[in-house]
Amino acid sequence: MESESVKQISECFIKACDFPENWKPTIQLTPSDLGLMSIHYIQKGLLFKKPPGLLSNAQECSAFLDRLKQALSVTLFHFYPLAARLATHKTQHPHSYVVYIDCINSPGAKFVHSRVNLSVSDILSPTCVPRVVEHFFDHYKAVNHDGHTLSLLTLQVTELTDGLFIGFSQNHCVADGTSFWQFVNALSQVFQDEKIAALNPPYLERWFPDGCGPLCSLPFTHHDQFISRSYEAPELVGRIFHFSAPALARIKSKANACCKDRGVNVSTLQALSALVWRCVIRVRGLQKDDMSSCNTSVNMRSRLQPPLPPNYYGNCIQTVGAVTTAGELLENDLGWAAAQLSEAIAKHDNKAAREKLMKWVKNPSIYQIGKLVNPGLVMFGSSPRFNMYGNEFGMGKALAVLSGHDNKFDGKGTLYEGHQGGGSIDVDLCLTPHSMMALERDEEFSDALHYF
Template identity: 45%
Template sequence: MKSPSVEIISECFIKPKFISEEANKPVYFSPWDIAMLSTHYIQKGLLYPLPEYQDFSITTFLEDLKDSLSATLTHFHPLASRLDTVKQENPPSFAVFINSDNSPGARFIHSSIDMTVADILTPVDVPLIVQSFFDHNKAISYDGLELSLLSVQVTKLIDGIFIACSVNHMVADGCAFWHFFNSWSEVFESKRRNERIVSISRPPVLRRWIPTGSGEILTLRSVNDDQCIDRPNPPFLKQRIFHFSSDSLSKLKAKVNLECNTTKISTLQSLSALVWRCVTRARRLPLERETTCRMTADNRKRLSPPLPDNYFGNSLNSLRATATAGRLLDCSIGWAAWRLHQAVVNHDDKVIKEFVDSWLKSPFVYTASRLFDASCIQIGGSQRFNIYGNTFGLGKGLAVRSGYANKFDGKVTVYPGREGGGSMDLEICLLPENMEAFESDEEFIGVVTC
């Protein structure tokens, strides 16, 4: 029997409803943005139940989505632009920037598939078909020279709707991604209430943070810009979602802090330590092999002076804790969690600016070899993102899912649990042979709720 596939019904481009003088100016990138040149687009989306009321019209719904998207892009105009480059010959280098000239806008796709919500949520593994719910599959940020910086794909299922966004990673990090998503939903709801003036509660701060004294335009040193490009090509991975109730996480946090005779270790640090240990055990690494747990850190509040909460761009660094596999597994989970806690505490303004200074002296972009290590795990996302507050007139989403992008063996993405209250979901990607051992690990399963 042939498996169902996604059918593209229509596509168009959406421009901002109003274009200000500021929107016509080029936007130059910070070091954190430029480092994302070879990383995939961010791909996140929400699954909703199809409304039960009889007068629901998918055509009307799509038009409302487009209209509200156009209004939202008035505030987030970089997402309706394209990337551009300027090259210098002496020394050989090039700069990438956001250029609104000649851009048709953000892409909007309407698609459908003969599948149910249960077909997506019931399988143990996240079905591969979910990757087809996202546009710009396998695209990296550099491709924004030709591709839209934002692409929305709305897929109608038999009894559900999936709203997916693909956003260029040079333009936004996770915080900025969900800031846009939240604002779009907010505008949609305002328009449904027939409000005359549609504003947003959190206007984005679009001006990029550029280090003092470094000049407005930062460059990469290369004869040709494609010399900086490295396209990720990960092996086949198992992808699963694990849920942790607030009660289960509270018990884990209390256990970890008790072992360390402290109250300072956070819930996320405790859970990250658990995953680090259990993935390392599942991989059966040699005891002398060094293993690393990396955690993505938001720099906005750590800088002095801090960046605004609504800063729209990238402001990320990866902090890390290391240990040999033998030491990690021989010591308690509290020992591992304390190492992660110290890494978080030590990531301050001084450390961030030392990274930036180092980057300015020798600019680089993140590549697969920098991100992937067969003995490490990388934890991204956040339980603090407002994901389930995006309703679009459909009610609370049923689940958040991601596309092909930014996945490798050991990638862990944190989401808030649907029921709230401090619960969390983890999206974990592992090689098939390691996933089987990991999901049956007694230490891990003792904390998982479902």
């Protein structure tokens, strides 16, 4: 199956049907945007069973694609930065290196139609996610800086023998996961022929911390000074673990029972993250004195004072983590680990967020995966709170949410809304083959996973 190739049928570029009255020809990037220049695009997509009319009727399939293109053009009216490109303005005297979004000089967002001779079962039946899924997305291994020449958004529709996969590849410098799913939700809504007035339009005004902006000049003269493509992850396998609502309730209850004397009440997500953290570090076999951290992305929109609108469009996340030694993590109980995460997240308030941003402004740095990854790291991205399965595109509920090659490394977990619904959570976890085999045999992990 891995050798089965995805064949491109066609591609084109889609522009917004029009521009809103208050549109801007250029949009400046904030410190939160600029730090992501050297990491990959966000790649998330939805797998659907083909409706009967699309199974063998080429005319019906063509009509579906045309309708999706039209919906994309209309949705880009509200999300017009996604049809743009990145641009850089440089001067030597005085020195200035400013990267921004150019909303004029661009052919638009990209739309790709492709096909693969595989079935839905071929994708969902294997224990681990097939590598061919990485090619259901455009911008394979591209970093965000490549948005100077590549589209900031590509929608790729891949036909399977009995299914359709709609893959979205979006430049992470333009927006974070919250904004990513806001766009997908809007596109689905427009496709379903709902009134445009019913959309919750994005808030496109970029937010800069006090004393910064609206122009952030980077301390470089050429992008080779801050773009790195040298990191190659070791052989990895990705598996999606399904945690039912009863299993999550049991994990949370167990963690909070251990926290009774600590004065901490941990959330379901904190308890689940702590469980995965402990189990992954155990199967890696680290030494007691080796450092370990569990990092997660925190949405700062509501934490800032004054808060930003929930529909703020851009990057408004920061990475927060708990740090300890492998010995301390495993010698203590699940509640202790969950409490470390809970306390770290609770402390990351408006003051902490602004201090972190101003530290970046004084000494700008570009995140590079190769410098972040280490044997003690477990990191979570995305959120099960995003509305993923509400995007039906006229085909009913999706069968699965899957991701591409984006920013994957040993110990990376991607959190999805559970397909079962009802508060369930799916964790797409990447590990080395040896660690994955050991995790599947880990008693604490298996006990938590298989509770119904």
